[in-house]
Amino acid sequence: MKYIVLVITQAFLGILGYGQFSIHVDSTSGAITNISSARDKNNMNWIMSSRDSIPTWQQPYEDWGLGKVTVNGQKYSWADPKSLSIHKTSSNAVYEVQGLRIKVERNWSGTLANETYTFTNTSKNAINVSEFGIYTPYNDNYPDAKTCATNRCNTHIWPGMNSSYVNAVRMDGIGPHLGLVLTQGALKSYSIENRGKDGGGAYSSSNVRGTIVLNIADTTIPAGEEYVLQWKLFWHNDWNDFFAKARSLGFQQVEASKYVVNLGDTLVATVSSDKEQKVLKIPAETPGEQTFTIPYGKGMSTWLNYLVISKPEDLISKRVHFIVSRQQMNDVNDKRYGAYMVYDNETNEILLNAESADHDEGAERLAMGAVVAKWLQTHQDSAVYNSLMKYTQFVRQRLQTPDYKVFSNATKTSRHRGYNYPFVAALYLETYQLTGNRSYLMDYYGTLRRFYKEFGHEFYALCIEPRRGLNALLKEGLKAEYDTLLNDFKLMGDHNIANGIFYPKHEVNYEQSIVGPSVAFLCELYLVTRDEKYLHGAEAQMPSLEAFGGKQPDVHLNEIGIRHWDGYWFGKREMWGDVMPHYWSTTSADAFFLYYECTGKKRYREMALKILDNNFLNFKEDGRASCAYIYPATVDGIQGKFYDPYANDQDWALYFYLKVHSASGNF
Structure with missing residues (x-):
């Protein structure tokens, strides 16, 4: 038989x-x-x-x-x-x-x-x-x-x-x-x-x-x-x-040194069994996602999945120009004038009538401005610069009150949300780094101070960067502001240490993007203060963070933190199910790289770089992007394995890519 x-x-x-x-x-x-x-x-x-x-x-x-x-x-x-x-x-x-x-x-x-x-x-x-x-x-x-x-x-x-x-x-x-x-x-x-x-x-x-x-x-x-x-x-x-x-x-264990390679380069992988190990060298000849079948034994096979791109610098530049040329609101009669908006890749236009708070002109969409500002720090482009200036003006006038309260929409009718403050602060810090204009640094400071006033020191926010922010304040001679913000950071860090791995509930009860930012924040505090308690606090949470990431030989999965709800909230298809990769997986990369900076443990640097590279899946060679890839074959009987049509909030992946590679001197 x-x-x-x-x-x-x-x-x-x-x-x-x-x-x-x-x-x-x-x-x-x-x-x-x-x-x-x-x-x-x-x-x-x-x-x-x-x-x-x-x-x-x-x-x-x-x-x-x-x-x-x-x-x-x-x-x-x-x-x-x-x-x-x-x-x-x-x-x-x-x-x-x-x-x-x-x-x-x-x-x-x-x-x-x-x-x-x-x-x-x-x-x-x-x-x-x-x-x-x-x-x-x-x-x-x-x-x-x-x-x-x-x-x-x-x-x-x-x-x-x-x-x-x-x-x-x-x-x-x-x-x-x-x-x-x-x-x-x-x-x-x-x-x-x-x-x-x-x-x-x-x-x-x-x-x-x-x-x-x-x-x-x-x-x-x-x-x-x-x-x-x-x-x-x-x-x-x-x-x-x-x-x-x-x-x-x-x-048969398959493992690649990396899962994203430039066109014309070679992907190197190993196949290990209990008896032998062999090395595969696979030419990257065709752009896009690729599956390489590996035969072994008698009629058996396995595979690895990888991505071929032009090169990271080109892909990011294309994305920046797409944002500026296709995703900015340019109607001067619209209250959202200057905003970077959600883009529908099926209709080829910005989303004018957002039915959800997760599709509006603020909140996670701040990533686009932060990436544009960060990209301009190493590139000269007057059209992109002018677009950014229009955008920062929109944020300051339409998404904030004069005393720095933050909203998600231009009518200031959105719910009051803690996550939004560090998003806005990140934009101001990057724009200050670009221009040297002290007013942006004061906007950064004012936004974070309002954040702590509104939400205290117990909120596990994303995108807070103590080291660069504090260094900028010192550079400008703003010692009082430096001392005030450092005290805020220490209070938040002490709270994170006290909680350990028993994190409070946020918009989701427990998730990788609560753990990752906590580890990253504590590592940054250690690098600023050299107080060992912050490093020990980060190390105590590291096993919980690492538990989210897998080791599968697949660009969608390798080191990527498990997330499974974002396609519903942020995508056009409103579909539940594993989103792999999801851009917030790059907060793990940020944490791992910072931990490498603290300890010199190279394994964490390599993990960080893999996560950052693998997130290029959500960005295409023509500058388009997708907020979610639904990885399972089906979810509740509905076909998966697709990129959602909305370009929405995925650009935080590029933000962390540029942050880490700037710190390592690679970009």
């Missing part, structure tokens, strides 16, 4: 009292409802199930190990076993759908256990099998920071065909963590379900990643033959331990 095998290997203890794992198998459906580690003092359940009181949206047919399949064009799911037996170290279940018998065999002992799915064609004719997915509902959601730290995981998925994995990393970065490695068979993608559903209380749609479905390649099963799938689960301490154990199980 023809077969392909995929095994889930687990060691279960739980109600059965055996091995390193605790596992609960539901006696009705045969699904797994609990996976935990026998040596985990927090007794974390690494998966969700319908048996939990929360989440309320998880349905019985979506529990671990159940699934769905399309047979000859008809959709089916398996959740009601025809037979089920649970023993001390094994369980067996048999399900039936039209012409297909599904046998699920589990066994566990020692450090590994196997879950094997055998799909047998019981009909008299060959059947075509597609939309073939197994539910793996990892506990990846955000009720609050304290719960997240010890009882939630960041789920890093690599659907790399015959060499695929899922690495679920506890959100505080402290092991044991849960690894899943494919041993036979092929995973082509993953999907997300249960998005856009409010579970009540802390579980709003922005705080839930959803139910993960691992998708198997389409196949045809001849009459009487089988298709078998198998994977293995194990506990591990960190990424190095994960890959070492994965390779021992036959996994």
Whole structure:
């Protein structure tokens, strides 16, 4: 018989009292409802199930190990076993759908256990099998920071065909963590379900990643033959331990030195198994996203995904000129005159009637002005300069009151939002650095002082740069202003240290862009004051920050922090689901590079540069941009794998690219 095998290997203890794992198998459906580690003092359940009181949206047919399949064009799911037996170290279940018998065999002992799915064609004719997915509902959601730290995981998925994995990393970065490695068979993608559903209380749609479905390649099963799938689960301490154990199980580890290369250059990657390592040199001959297939063994393959661009300097220049020529409001009769606006790449025009606060002429759109000002510091262009002057005037007159209160729109009717203040301050600081005009520095100072007056020292803001701001104040001889702002910064830093990894809720309960800016801010304070407590405070939060980033050989995923709600709030399609990469992942790059400056640890410099490079995915060679790439194959059944048509807030990625490379002397 023809077969392909995929095994889930687990060691279960739980109600059965055996091995390193605790596992609960539901006696009705045969699904797994609990996976935990026998040596985990927090007794974390690494998966969700319908048996939990929360989440309320998880349905019985979506529990671990159940699934769905399309047979000859008809959709089916398996959740009601025809037979089920649970023993001390094994369980067996048999399900039936039209012409297909599904046998699920589990066994566990020692450090590994196997879950094997055998799909047998019981009909008299060959059947075509597609939309073939197994539910793996990892506990990846955000009720609050304290719960997240010890009882939630960041789920890093690599659907790399015959060499695929899922690495679920506890959100505080402290092991044991849960690894899943494919041993036979092929995973082509993953999907997300249960998005856009409010579970009540802390579980709003922005705080839930959803139910993960691992998708198997389409196949045809001849009459009487089988298709078998198998994977293995194990506990591990960190990424190095994960890959070492994965390779021992036959996994082919692919890793590139970088995932963005200039046209005409060569991408260098390694493929490592438990027996050998080989080096690949791939010419970058065609611009755009590329997939390179890597064959190995007998008929097996995996891949890596990378991006070819002209070069960073050219791409950024094109983007700056696109903003100036296509995204500025030039109607003198409009209150938004001078504003940089959201751009619709489908209609080829700025968005004149924003229906959402996340599409207006202020807030995150301040990135465009900050990037233009930063670019002009190393380039001369009178048209771009004049555009920036018009823009800064718009911000000061239309988005702020005379005493520096900040709004998101020109009518000053928007909600009062803490994040907006540092965005405006960043624009003023960059414009001061460009022009040397002291009034911009005073606007920077006035904006931040108003921020602290309105929101105190407990708000985890993005884009606050203590080092450059304070240095500029000293340069201008503004000692009183320097002392006042330094005191504000110290009060904020002391608050961040006191909280540690138990961050307060902001617009999202817990996210990478709360952790990253906190680490970056503390590193900057250390570089200003050389007070070791700020460096120690940053180091204590570093494992939580690193836990957000994956190691997949994909330009969309490598070192990119997991985010999954921004496409809904900022995009035209209003679609939930993993946004990979999202531009705020560059706040991790900022933090990592600053930590490198503090410690000299080169690993963090390399991580930072990868994140910054990978975000070029959202910028095109003609200067256009996209605010969100929806990475999963589908989200709630809607097709993913697309760039949203709106150019909205993504330019903060270029801001941090220029900041880091300016600090390193590369730009």
